[in-house]
Amino acid sequence: MSTGEATQRADVVGTPVGARQRGTLARLVRSELWLIYGRRRNWVGAVVLASVPIIIAISVKVTGSQDADSFVFGRITENGLFVALAALTVELPFFLPIAVAMISGDAVAGEANLGTLRYLLVTPVDRTRLLVVKLVGIGVFTASAVLLVAGVGALAGLALFGGGPLVTLSGSELPFVAGLGRLALVCGYLIVCLLALGGIGLLASTLTEQPIAATVAVLGITLVSQILDALPALSAIHLYLPTHHWMAFGDLLRDPVDVGGLGPGIASAAAWGAVTTSLAWARFTSADVSS
Amino acid sequence: MAAARGDTRELAISSHGLTKRFRTGQVAVDHVDLAVPQGAVYGFLGPNGSGKTTTIRLLLGLLRPTAGSHALLGTPMPLGYGAVLPRVGALVEGPAFHPYLSGTDNLRRLDAGDRTVDGRTAPRRIAAALDRVGLGAAAGKTYRHYSLGMRQRLGIAGALLRPRDLMVLDEPTNGLDPQGTREVRGLLVELAEAGTTVVLSTHLLSEVEQVCTHVGVMHRGRLVAQDELPALRARTAPRLVVRTTDQVGAALVLTRLGLLAVASDGEEVSAGLELVEPEAVVRALVHADVPVRGVELRAVGLEELFVHLTGAGFDVNG
Numbered sequence: 124m125s126t127g128e129a130t131q132r133a134d135v136v137g138t139p140v141g142a143r144q145r146g147t148l149a150r151l152v153r154s155e156l157w158l159i160y161g162r163r164r165n166w167v168g169a170v171v172l173a174s175v176p177i178i179i180a181i182s183v184k185v186t187g188s189q190d191a192d193s194f195v196f197g198r199i200t201e202n203g204l205f206v207a208l209a210a211l212t213v214e215l216p217f218f219l220p221i222a223v224a225m226i227s228g229d230a231v232a233g234e235a236n237l238g239t240l241r242y243l244l245v246t247p248v249d250r251t252r253l254l255v256v257k258l259v260g261i262g263v264f265t266a267s268a269v270l271l272v273a274g275v276g277a278l279a280g281l282a283l284f285g286g287g288p289l290v291t292l293s294g295s296e297l298p299f300v301a302g303l304g305r306l307a308l309v310c311g312y313l314i315v316c317l318l319a320l321g322g323i324g325l326l327a328s329t330l331t332e333q334p335i336a337a338t339v340a341v342l343g344i345t346l347v348s349q350i351l352d353a354l355p356a357l358s359a360i361h362l363y364l365p366t367h368h369w370m371a372f373g374d375l376l377r378d379p380v381d382v383g384g385l386g387p388g389i390a391s392a393a394a395w396g397a398v399t400t401s402l403a404w405a406r407f408t409s410a411d412v413s414s
Numbered sequence: 415m416a417a418a419r420g421d422t423r424e425l426a427i428s429s430h431g432l433t434k435r436f437r438t439g440q441v442a443v444d445h446v447d448l449a450v451p452q453g454a455v456y457g458f459l460g461p462n463g464s465g466k467t468t469t470i471r472l473l474l475g476l477l478r479p480t481a482g483s484h485a486l487l488g489t490p491m492p493l494g495y496g497a498v499l500p501r502v503g504a505l506v507e508g509p510a511f512h513p514y515l516s517g518t519d520n521l522r523r524l525d526a527g528d529r530t531v532d533g534r535t536a537p538r539r540i541a542a543a544l545d546r547v548g549l550g551a552a553a554g555k556t557y558r559h560y561s562l563g564m565r566q567r568l569g570i571a572g573a574l575l576r577p578r579d580l581m582v583l584d585e586p587t588n589g590l591d592p593q594g595t596r597e598v599r600g601l602l603v604e605l606a607e608a609g610t611t612v613v614l615s616t617h618l619l620s621e622v623e624q625v626c627t628h629v630g631v632m633h634r635g636r637l638v639a640q641d642e643l644p645a646l647r648a649r650t651a652p653r654l655v656v657r658t659t660d661q662v663g664a665a666l667v668l669t670r671l672g673l674l675a676v677a678s679d680g681e682e683v684s685a686g687l688e689l690v691e692p693e694a695v696v697r698a699l700v701h702a703d704v705p706v707r708g709v710e711l712r713a714v715g716l717e718e719l720f721v722h723l724t725g726a727g728f729d730v731n732g
Contacts, residue, residue, distance in 0.1 A: 144533070
């Protein structure tokens with residue numbers, strides 16, 4: 124190859140062939156997020172997630188009835204922020220896991236199913252790098268799903284019922300801004316919990332070429348975990364169930380915050396996340412890609 | 415790198431004992447020793463199920479070989495994949511894209527994975543690749559609405575997002591109309607003239623005859639032949655074709671001389687010329703009073719050669 128040709132070639136690509144560019148991981152992450160957020164299916168899911176707090180707020184406003192037995196539902200008319208907490212409570216067992224299961228189950232299996240996985244790998248996208256990018260996508264989507272529910276809930280609640288001091292589970296009252304801070308902490312805790320589910324989904328996604336199968340598997344695990352968690356006879360294993368600590372977010376509504384209940388939840392999520400992503404990595408980096 | 419490229423003896427693809435046994439026990443690729451010289455247009459032939467695609471997947475690092483080793487552009491695989499695969503454009507088992515994205519967006523996605531290109535030049539390179547395969551007008555259409563031929567073209571465009579030193583194309587003209595087939599063939603010649611090594615996996619023998627300089631033939635997982643096209647042709651005996659008004663008499667003489675596969679077609683009688691000299695045949699024909707209008711030695715067509723090598727022709731080997 125002549126020097127002239129080499130220069131021309133370099134001009135076409137921007138730099139000499141083979142030289143590594145800067146900011147390429149960011150570029151691939153942007154591409155991944157653009158793929159997730161550009162998909163109509165995901166927007167439909169977002170509309171479903173966002174509709175729950177709106178329905179809660181409107182129904183309470185219209186009927187004026189409150190569930191006196193429920194701490195969260197009982198305080199909606201006093202402080203609009205409780206709409207956000209109510210919506211999170213309602214969506215945590217099923218709707219939010221569906222959102223996480225759809226994205227994480229689709230992560231690798233979706234690309235395998237379309238056949239785009241083989242083209243990414245021969246581009247080449249390093250397999251570890253691809254998993255990292257997929258994890259970032261799952262994480263960002265999970266966070267946005269939780270924040271969407273909380274955000275729409277807070278806005279709808281404040282619009283219909285106004286703000287005010289936040290009554291804690293301990294009976295004390297927190298000023299509005301501190302209440303907003305507590306809501307943010309609840310979101311953060313739930314994001315961490317749901318990320319562990321995302322890890323399970325990523326692992327399932329590397330084990331099949333059918334994204335639906337991976338999604339169904341994650342949902343199955345979520346439901347079975349909740350059922351087992353409800354059986355007193357199995358209390359010995361409750362601590363190790365991935366969903367066991369989710370409702371501990373209520374400890375963030377005590378005054379002061381009960382860290383004792385949150386620590387195990389975060390530790391459990393971290394353990395589930397670490398184990399599943401390690402297994403996903405071990406599986407994916409050694410797998411034959413014949414899709 | 416420049417020095418390595420100047421060395422014409424270097425192989426673009428080399429493999430030694432490349433073997434893939436699937437968990438089912440099926441040996442899809444069995445001790446394949448590929449040698450694709452740089453600058454060659456290598457026709458990779460074989461019946462369906464003969465192991466062509468599995469070999470390509472092994473070469474590109476999608477599958478792990480059970481045994482054997484290989485190198486692309488002088489770089490050992492799979493160790494050097496990060497450095498060498500950007501120089502390799504590939505179409506593996508048909509195109510695959512996100513159905514709800516446009517042609518341009520699909521290529522942008524693919525380009526985002528390449529660590530060796532500048533993202534700022536992506537729009538220009540994508541537009542150029544689409545124009546090169548004739549998809550410029552359909553760039554904004556969603557992939558879902560592409561015809562089979564357009565999908566194939568987009569797949570080729572994906573391999574053309576940047577200059578490549580090696581192109582591995584698995585059945586690139588699949589689903590294309592005659593016009594599209596001609597265009598792709600022209601593109602291959604263009605690439606080869608620019609110095610790109612092209613590996614063309616196909617079952618269309620006419621395609622191989624028109625563009626390939628080298629041929630490798632797969633059969634039941636084994637590479638049963640590999641050579642320059644003319645050399646491979648020379649391996650099988652040509653056919654002797656006799657034009658005569660007395661086909662029956664001519665056929666009788668040819669059979670008596672021990673020629674194989676005697677066949678008559680209209681005015682012509684032909685036979686494989688394996689052991690007998692053509693002069694002897696003509697002498698015998700004249701001696702037997704067979705009126706000879708013309709005698710011709712015809713090289714064996716690639717199809718006959720192919721059938722000869724793989725025996726089974728185009729049967730699927732489970």
